[in-house]
Amino acid sequence: MLLEGSCHCGSVHFTVRSAQPYPFNLCYCSICRKTAGGGGYAINLGANNETLKVDGMDCVNVYQAKMRDADTGKTKQSPGRRHFCSKCGSALWSWDPRWPELVHPFASAIDTELPVPPEHTHMMLNSKASWVEVHTGPKDNMFNAYPHESLAEWHQRLGLEDHND
Ligand SMILES: [Zn+2]
Numbered sequence: 001m002l003l004e005g006s007c008h009c010g011s012v013h014f015t016v017r018s019a020q021p022y023p024f025n026l027c028y029c030s031i032c033r034k035t036a037g038g039g040g041y042a043i044n045l046g047a048n049n050e051t052l053k054v055d056g057m058d059c060v061n062v063y064q065a066k067m068r069d070a071d072t073g074k075t076k077q078s079p080g081r082r083h084f085c086s087k088c089g090s091a092l093w094s095w096d097p098r099w100p101e102l103v104h105p106f107a108s109a110i111d112t113e114l115p116v117p118p119e120h121t122h123m124m125l126n127s128k129a130s131w132v133e134v135h136t137g138p139k140d141n142m143f144n145a146y147p148h149e150s151l152a153e154w155h156q157r158l159g160l161e162d163h164n165d
């Protein structure tokens with residue numbers, strides 16, 4: 001489906017085609033929580049990077065998180081590039097050069113009506129803030145780190161992938 005998105009101040013608008021538009025994947029990591037998840041988590045969608053069209057790119061800034069390796073104590077920069085509006089701070093999408101064909105819009109930036117997921121994935125629960133309560137449905141799956149399934153595999157398992165995109 002075609003997704004239309006924007007930041008809150010309206011400086012940035014974008015469209016992108018998505019075969020994985022269900023907002024099922026809740027990430028509780030500290031980066032998502034601080035940059036895009038006021039309630040404790042952020043939700044990413046799967047979309048086709050080639051189809052991303054942006055109006056207002058001059059207002060888009062990029063954040064690459066610096067993370068401390070718990071074993072070595074060394075700081076390294078995340079390859080993931082989180083795009084946000086430099087005027088209002090809205091999180092827009094994330095793109096990772098390791099998977100250049102994909103782009104992950106934040107569900108919060110999307111203005112198109114999204115389909116309601118029949119089940120959710122709760123991920124990075126090891127990084128969850130203690131005040132955040134995880135509200136799970138009967139079919140939800142929980143993961144301390146990364147889930148076994150990709151965004152695309154979740155949609156395929158449930159027969160929800162949009163084959164036109
Ligand atoms: Zn803005």
Ligand SMILES: [Zn+2]
Pocket residue numbers: 027028029030031032033124
């Ligand atoms: Zn995260």
